[in-house]
Amino acid sequence: MTESVSPALAAANARLLMLRAELGVQTREYSPIAPSLAVSEELHQAQEHLTTYRQQVAAVGQGCPLSPTDTSWVQELAQRLPSPTIYEPPLPALPAAETLILHPTLATTLLGHELAAAGRIYFLLRHLDTTNQGWVTVETARAQLTDPNAPLRVCGWRRLRQLLKDGEGVLWQRDNDRLWLTGAAKIAHKLGCQRLTGQAVEIPIKALLGGIQQVRAHFYASFHSGREAAPISRQTLHTVTSVPERTQRLYDDVAQIKSQTNLAIGEKHSPFNQEERYWQQGSGVFHFLDTNGQQGAANGEYLAWQLPNSYQGPHQPHGQRSRKRLNQQLADLRKKVAEGNDKSKIGRVFWSDGATATRAFSRNATHDQYWPQSADASSSAQLWFNLTRRE
DNA sequence: GGACGAGCAGAATCGAGAGG
DNA sequence: CCTCTCGATTCTGCTCGTCC
Numbered sequence: 001m002t003e004s005v006s007p008a009l010a011a012a013n014a015r016l017l018m019l020r021a022e023l024g025v026q027t028r029e030y031s032p033i034a035p036s037l038a039v040s041e042e043l044h045q046a047q048e049h050l051t052t053y054r055q056q057v058a059a060v061g062q063g064c065p066l067s068p069t070d071t072s073w074v075q076e077l078a079q080r081l082p083s084p085t086i087y088e089p090p091l092p093a094l095p096a097a098e099t100l101i102l103h104p105t106l107a108t109t110l111l112g113h114e115l116a117a118a119g120r121i122y123f124l125l126r127h128l129d130t131t132n133q134g135w136v137t138v139e140t141a142r143a144q145l146t147d148p149n150a151p152l153r154v155c156g157w158r159r160l161r162q163l164l165k166d167g168e169g170v171l172w173q174r175d176n177d178r179l180w181l182t183g184a185a186k187i188a189h190k191l192g193c194q195r196l197t198g199q200a201v202e203i204p205i206k207a208l209l210g211g212i213q214q215v216r217a218h219f220y221a222s223f224h225s226g227r228e229a230a231p232i233s234r235q236t237l238h239t240v241t242s243v244p245e246r247t248q249r250l251y252d253d254v255a256q257i258k259s260q261t262n263l264a265i266g267e268k269h270s271p272f273n274q275e276e277r278y279w280q281q282g283s284g285v286f287h288f289l290d291t292n293g294q295q296g297a298a299n300g301e302y303l304a305w306q307l308p309n310s311y312q313g314p315h316q317p318h319g320q321r322s323r324k325r326l327n328q329q330l331a332d333l334r335k336k337v338a339e340g341n342d343k344s345k346i347g348r349v350f351w352s353d354g355a356t357a358t359r360a361f362s363r364n365a366t367h368d369q370y371w372p373q374s375a376d377a378s379s380s381a382q383l384w385f386n387l388t389r390r391e
Numbered sequence: 392g393g394a395c396g397a398g399c400a401g402a403a404t405c406g407a408g409a410g411g
Numbered sequence: 412c413c414t415c416t417c418g419a420t421t422c423t424g425c426t427c428g429t430c431c
Contacts, residue, residue, distance in 0.1 A: 117405090155406075161412085212405075213421060234394075244423065249396065261395090263431075306394060306431055 099202040101318050104226035107219035109191045112242035118167035120208050120215045124152055135178045185329035195327050198226030201315035221255035225313025230350035231262045233308035256314045262307035264384045361387040
């Protein structure tokens with residue numbers, strides 16, 4: 001886009017470039033005061049609005065006697081004219097992307113370190129850094145995040161100052177008037193994260209603009225969005241996400257996480273295996289009467305027990321590539337610090353099909369392995385087959 | 392009895408205004 | 412820019428009920 005520039009401004013710009021060259025400061029590609037696309041678009045809309053109104057006035061005015069002595073036509077014209085509507089320019093638009101990429105492990109780690117509020121600021125600053133230069137000025141942050149008219153307004157300036165203090169050294173480094181944003185891998189490393197698990201997900205910017213509860217809820221929900229919908233207990237979720245069970249249920253509602261009841265169908269019922277199963281599963285075991293004959297003959301009696309729920313998050317997965325890259329960066333950072341690797345003693349027990357569950361069972365028969373039965377639309381619960389562990 | 396949902400009350404935290 | 416205050420919002424522990 002080429003625009004004419006006043007000679008004085010052009011001279012001043014040339015002088016600035018010369019001074020920068022003398023000081024050895026690198027100069028970016030400079031576009032001389034061309035109005036931004038958004039501004040010229042707004043101007044164009046306002047002009048169209050004015051043109052339309054002029055046409056309306058001209059159409060109504062035709063046929064009116066233009067006598068300088070008789071001014072009654074003025075009142076008549078005023079009654080026939082449409083009342084002019086005030087042109088209201090649109091609110092400043094959000095940067096082009098309306099979603100941001102969030103790694104569930106990072107989100108839950110922020111929750112665990114009471115950094116959800118500061119984390120929200122971090123992701124919004126990343127969003128504001130449209131050129132990926134790695135920093136945002138404090139002035140920009142203040143204008144975009146605290147101004148009552150700003151589309152990204154989430155708090156007052158005083159609260160922003162507190163949050164900038166909270167995230168200092170972890171989420172960003174403040175250098176006079178700039179906030180240098182820390183990379184995702186470095187944040188994870190600083191917060192003691194071993195590796196990123198689950199798929200990155202796309203979170204709508206809108207989700208970060210509500211109350212802190214909504215933000216926390218979406219951070220929590222990203223954990224479900226980024227993993228398979230395998231059963232997981234509230235207790236395990238508490239361990240993994242640091243969100244108490246009561247709060248998890250609340251977040252389920254806020255972030256619209258879908259939950260699914262799961263039931264495991266075991267062997268045919270007999271007094272002997274009932275005791276055995278009680279011993280293994282505890283008192284959650286109950287009598288399942290198969291009236292429809294889904295497991296074999298109709299009205300067969302089986303032992304069954306309730307498994308933890310499975311959950312489906314509201315966000316779209318983003319793919320594996322960025323996670324692999326970040327895990328490589330994390331591994332590089334970890335090389336500098338000697339530490340053990342706490343591998344799970346149990347490992348995966350829920351599988352998508354019987355074949356993989358059987359293979360897993362053949363490798364390790366010390367734990368039950370489960371795979372889902374084909375879904376029954378009439379039932380609210382998902383039923384699971386299982387292979388029983390051998391002691 | 393385990394897992395879950397729901398309601399309630401008190402605690403904790405947040406956010407804004409006032410004043411220095 | 413900091414501290415204090417206070418109302419609003421959010422979180423959490425407790426209890427009870429339901430389902431299997």
